[in-house]
Amino acid sequence: MNYPYIIIDDNQESVLKTKAIADGFSELLFVASANNYADGLNLVLEHTPKIIFLEIDPADKASNLSLALINELYRYLKVVPKIIITTIKKDLAFDAIQYEVADYMIKPVQRIDLVKSLLKLKKSTGEDEVFFTRTADLDNSSKLQEAQTPDSLVSVGVQNSESPLILCVKSYGDYRYIDTRDISYLQADNNSTDIYLNNGEMITAFKTLKHFEGVLPHPFVRIHNSYIVNRNCISRIHTGNAVCYIKNTTVKVPFSKSYKPNVDVIISDFANGNYLEI
Known part of the structure; x- marks a missing residue:
């Protein structure tokens, strides 16, 4: 429900x-x-x-x-x-x-x-079914929550709390399993989304960026109409130029004014962690 x-x-x-x-x-x-x-x-x-x-x-x-x-x-x-x-x-x-x-x-x-x-x-309310979280399964079983399309599936692997979240991109019998910790950022491409990994590889999934915004939990944050970024892969945020720098790359992901509050939360999260400002 x-x-x-x-x-x-x-x-x-x-x-x-x-x-x-x-x-x-x-x-x-x-x-x-x-x-x-x-x-x-x-x-x-x-x-x-x-x-x-x-x-x-x-x-x-x-x-x-x-x-x-x-x-x-x-x-x-x-x-x-x-x-x-x-x-x-x-x-x-x-x-x-x-x-x-x-x-x-x-x-x-x-x-x-x-x-x-x-x-x-x-x-x-008398509901008996097990509910799923996108980051953990309460009964520690491993299941898949699948988003159905005729030619492609993007599934979120529901793991126990000690396991990483696994994203499965399936197309015509080809199952591609992605550890979400390896995702640097996602970029919209019309009705598909390009998933960029921290090893430089790019994988295309036939789902919209809005779909991924709905299924990917923290630390993934939407910062632009065309971009979702993994907060843990950000090395620098330049508010003047409105860009986020991706670790160990020369990639600069832009953020838009309408999503600036999300960027402010990222900055706040960094400051609230194990943090030293000089």
Whole structure:
């Protein structure tokens, strides 16, 4: 079963981080995001998602985000989506319980927290099937989630948490297995996508870049209409020239203004790691 979701959060960086975690689950389908009460309410009423990730203690008080949004939803909807609170403090947890929210998560959202939340949700709805994440399989079995086309398949190998994610590009009986850690970046080519490996090899898959954006989890980040980059393969980011440099190559992958927030998250992720700035 699929769960379309909307993120309502006044902090765009938090939106992108929550989406990056949610993108690792095959059932979670991103619909849209909003940064304030009014836009969030309109999005929910228009798209009627099954899950809402909601910030209730915004840094920008003008956004008017709060638990009051839940009351407003009950005015219009017979079935209110499952609400997952995402915030940086525990202070409002008791208040949130009074609104019967599905879960309360401390930001930044962790993958294991979302795993638990989805399990509780499936249990409450009586679903028995195993759900798949794009980075791990909860029962440690090895399976393939296949995207069907007449002449080509692009499958994501669902591995246990200690194994790398394997991408299978299949064409006319030819199965090509790619360790996603070996992918430097992907480039759109009309209705196909060129996959560039860190050994210089290029493989073409007959799927759109948007398809790969939907199935590849972190550290893959879309930075341009034509490019997805492996964050771990970036050696340099030049914001003035709007390019990312790929490790051990002379390749410079451009990023566009519309995807600049994604690049800002990459820069932030580097700074939050084992990092020394000089």
